[in-house]
Amino acid sequence: MQIIESGNVAAALGVKLSRAQVVAAYPITPQTPLTEKLSEFIEAEDMEAQYIPVESEHSALAVCIAASSAGARSFTATSANGLLYMHEQIHWAAGARLPIVMCVVNRGVGAPWTVWNDHQDSMSQRDTGWIQMYANDHQQIIDSVIKAFCLAEEVMVPVMVCYDGYLLSHTYMPFDVPETAVVDRFLPPYKPPYALDPHTPANLNTVTLPDVRSDIHGNQAHGYMEIRHFLQEDMRSSTQALARVETRFKEIFGRGGNPFIESYRCDDAEFIAVGIGSLSYHLRDVADSLRDEGIRAGVLSVNLYRPFPAAIIAKTLRGCRGVAVFEKALSYGYQGPLCADIKSALYQGIDGSGRRPFVLNYILGLGGREITTRDLHDAFRQSCTEVQDNVDELRWIGLKL
Amino acid sequence: MKSDLIEIRWHGRGGQGAITAAKIVAKATFSTGFPGVVMVPTFGTERRGAPVFTSLKLSKKRIYDLSPTQYPDIIIVLDHLLLEESAITAGLKPDGLIIVNTPRHVDAYRHNGARIAVADVTDLAMKAGLPQGVVNSGIIGSFARATELTDMDTLLKAIEEEFRGRRPRENARSAMLAYENTVIGGS
Structure with missing residues (x-):
C-alpha cells in the first residue's frame, strides 16, 4: 500500500x-x-x-x-x-x-x-x-x-x-x-546457528592469545587473528550474499535492482558526480540541467559503503574524464573518506589503462548547512568546464568565512 | 529549476500545526494527480510561538530535490502577524499567490502583483466548534478555494483521517467554512 x-x-x-x-x-x-x-x-x-x-x-x-x-x-x-x-x-x-x-x-x-x-x-x-x-x-x-x-x-x-x-x-x-x-x-524467522541457553552454559568471546591454541577437546582453535581474518573474508563475500538477497527481494516485491550503487545517466557521461544518501538524488537534477547545457554529466550513488563495492565503482567511473565526490564527512587532516575510497578503487580498477579520471572532493552540508541546487550546479559545472589544478585540494561549498 | 514543479511554502508558529496541514495536503494531492509529492519541514531551534516553515512540492514526476523552497509559487500564512515580523514572502514568484489567515480585508494586502486570498480562519474555526487558535485544518479550505489543485471532498476525508479521535468533524467543518469564506483579490 x-x-x-x-x-x-x-x-x-x-x-x-x-x-x-x-x-x-x-x-x-x-x-x-x-x-x-x-x-x-x-x-x-x-x-x-x-x-x-x-x-x-x-x-x-x-x-x-x-x-x-x-x-x-x-x-x-x-x-x-x-x-x-x-x-x-x-x-x-x-x-x-x-x-x-x-x-x-x-x-x-x-x-x-x-x-x-x-x-x-x-x-x-x-x-x-x-x-x-x-x-x-x-x-x-x-x-x-x-x-x-x-x-x-x-x-x-x-x-x-x-x-x-x-x-x-x-x-x-x-x-x-x-x-x-x-x-x-x-524473511523467515531467525534461526541462530548458536544461541545462549541457560541449560547448557557457555563462555562467548573469551580471551584469545596472540597465537592459536588447543581447545578443551585438543583440537586447534582459532586465535584472534584468524577470527578477524574470517570477519574480513565474510565482509568481502557479503557482497555476493547481498546480490542474492536483492535478487530474491526483486522476485518477491518487484522492485530493487542494484544494491551496491545506482548510476544515473553514467553510460556516456564525461563527468560523474558521486554522493551518498539524499544528496546523490539531489545531484540528479543538477546532472539533468548540465545535460541541457550540453555537458555530459551523470551521478553515481554509493548505497553500500562497507563492504566497499570497489570493482563496480571503478567500472562505472572508467572512461569518464572527471569525477566530483560530494561529501558530508571529513577525515580531518586528509580528505573526505568516500573520496579516498573512490581514489583507491580507481587506482586498482583502472591501473595501467591510462584512463584514470581526475577526482575532485567537495565538502558541503556539514552540521546541516543548506545545500542549494544552485551551489551544487555551480560546483559540478566548474568541475566539468574549468581546467583542474590542485585536484587534491578540498573544495568547500557554502562556506561563509 | 524545474518548471513542472509547484512549490508551496507554509509559514506558521511553532505549535500551530503547519506541518500537519502540509501533510494533509500532501496526502490529498498525491491521491489526485501528483505522484511526485514531498513535504520537507525546516527545523531550527524554535519553540512554541516562534516562526516556522515547511516546504511542500508537488509534481507529476518524481522529486529529487529535498532542499527548502526558495522560490515558492504559493505562500500560506497561518498567522497574518508573521507578514509584519519577518520576510516570509521572500522569493515568491511574480505571478504567485499568498493565502493568509487574517481578520483583515483582502484589500489591506498588496505584494508585487501576487494574488492574495484571505479568510478569518481563526474565527471560522471557533464557529466550527474548535478551541481558539486551531487554524491548521481551516486554512486547508482556503488553500482548496484559492488553488483548485485538488478537490474539497478528498481534502475533507484527509482531514478527518488525520484528526481521527481529535474532533475530526469540527476540523473538517472548519475547512469547509474557510473554503466558503475565502476572498481572493490582489494583483
Missing part, C-alpha cells in the same frame, strides 16, 4: 514487518520518532516484541548484543553522539558476529553541538566491521531495513542502515508498505 509518511516511520514499519523481537534504544534527535513509533507498535500489540528502555546508547547496544546472543532478532537505532557512545559495543557486536540491525539517522557530531544532518557519525564507524547501507529515499529505508535483517542473518555480520537526519527522517514522501505475509515469505 502506498502511503505518505516520514522516513522515521518508514524505518519503523520496516522493523515491524521484519518481526524484530527485541528493540532497545535511547532517544536522540533526529532518531527519536523512529523509536517512539516502535514503542507505540509494541505497546498497542501491533508488534510482538520486547521494548527494553535503557539509560544510554551503550546499554542499548549491550542489550541487543545479549538478546542476539540468545537468538532473538534485535534492533536499535541512534544518531551522532549516541552512536559514538556505543562505539565500543559496535566493535563488539561485529567481532561477536551478531546479526543486529541498527538504523543510524545521520547527524553531525559535537562539539560544537548540532542536531542537523551530515554523515560524520556513521562514516566514523566505517572500520568497525559492520555492513553499512545508505538509503536515498523512504522506499529504500523501509526496503533496506527488511533486506538488512536477511543479509545480517545470512552472513552473521551486523548491518547499519543509514539515512539522512531531517532531510529523510522528517520529510514526508510516498512509499510502498509491503504486506506482512509477503515480507514473511522473504
Whole structure:
C-alpha cells in the first residue's frame, strides 16, 4: 500500500514487518520518532516484541548484543553522539558476529553541538566491521531495513542502515508498505546457528592469545587473528550474499535492482558526480540541467559503503574524464573518506589503462548547512568546464568565512 | 529549476500545526494527480510561538530535490502577524499567490502583483466548534478555494483521517467554512 509518511516511520514499519523481537534504544534527535513509533507498535500489540528502555546508547547496544546472543532478532537505532557512545559495543557486536540491525539517522557530531544532518557519525564507524547501507529515499529505508535483517542473518555480520537526519527522517514522501505475509515469505524467522541457553552454559568471546591454541577437546582453535581474518573474508563475500538477497527481494516485491550503487545517466557521461544518501538524488537534477547545457554529466550513488563495492565503482567511473565526490564527512587532516575510497578503487580498477579520471572532493552540508541546487550546479559545472589544478585540494561549498 | 514543479511554502508558529496541514495536503494531492509529492519541514531551534516553515512540492514526476523552497509559487500564512515580523514572502514568484489567515480585508494586502486570498480562519474555526487558535485544518479550505489543485471532498476525508479521535468533524467543518469564506483579490 502506498502511503505518505516520514522516513522515521518508514524505518519503523520496516522493523515491524521484519518481526524484530527485541528493540532497545535511547532517544536522540533526529532518531527519536523512529523509536517512539516502535514503542507505540509494541505497546498497542501491533508488534510482538520486547521494548527494553535503557539509560544510554551503550546499554542499548549491550542489550541487543545479549538478546542476539540468545537468538532473538534485535534492533536499535541512534544518531551522532549516541552512536559514538556505543562505539565500543559496535566493535563488539561485529567481532561477536551478531546479526543486529541498527538504523543510524545521520547527524553531525559535537562539539560544537548540532542536531542537523551530515554523515560524520556513521562514516566514523566505517572500520568497525559492520555492513553499512545508505538509503536515498523512504522506499529504500523501509526496503533496506527488511533486506538488512536477511543479509545480517545470512552472513552473521551486523548491518547499519543509514539515512539522512531531517532531510529523510522528517520529510514526508510516498512509499510502498509491503504486506506482512509477503515480507514473511522473504524473511523467515531467525534461526541462530548458536544461541545462549541457560541449560547448557557457555563462555562467548573469551580471551584469545596472540597465537592459536588447543581447545578443551585438543583440537586447534582459532586465535584472534584468524577470527578477524574470517570477519574480513565474510565482509568481502557479503557482497555476493547481498546480490542474492536483492535478487530474491526483486522476485518477491518487484522492485530493487542494484544494491551496491545506482548510476544515473553514467553510460556516456564525461563527468560523474558521486554522493551518498539524499544528496546523490539531489545531484540528479543538477546532472539533468548540465545535460541541457550540453555537458555530459551523470551521478553515481554509493548505497553500500562497507563492504566497499570497489570493482563496480571503478567500472562505472572508467572512461569518464572527471569525477566530483560530494561529501558530508571529513577525515580531518586528509580528505573526505568516500573520496579516498573512490581514489583507491580507481587506482586498482583502472591501473595501467591510462584512463584514470581526475577526482575532485567537495565538502558541503556539514552540521546541516543548506545545500542549494544552485551551489551544487555551480560546483559540478566548474568541475566539468574549468581546467583542474590542485585536484587534491578540498573544495568547500557554502562556506561563509 | 524545474518548471513542472509547484512549490508551496507554509509559514506558521511553532505549535500551530503547519506541518500537519502540509501533510494533509500532501496526502490529498498525491491521491489526485501528483505522484511526485514531498513535504520537507525546516527545523531550527524554535519553540512554541516562534516562526516556522515547511516546504511542500508537488509534481507529476518524481522529486529529487529535498532542499527548502526558495522560490515558492504559493505562500500560506497561518498567522497574518508573521507578514509584519519577518520576510516570509521572500522569493515568491511574480505571478504567485499568498493565502493568509487574517481578520483583515483582502484589500489591506498588496505584494508585487501576487494574488492574495484571505479568510478569518481563526474565527471560522471557533464557529466550527474548535478551541481558539486551531487554524491548521481551516486554512486547508482556503488553500482548496484559492488553488483548485485538488478537490474539497478528498481534502475533507484527509482531514478527518488525520484528526481521527481529535474532533475530526469540527476540523473538517472548519475547512469547509474557510473554503466558503475565502476572498481572493490582489494583483
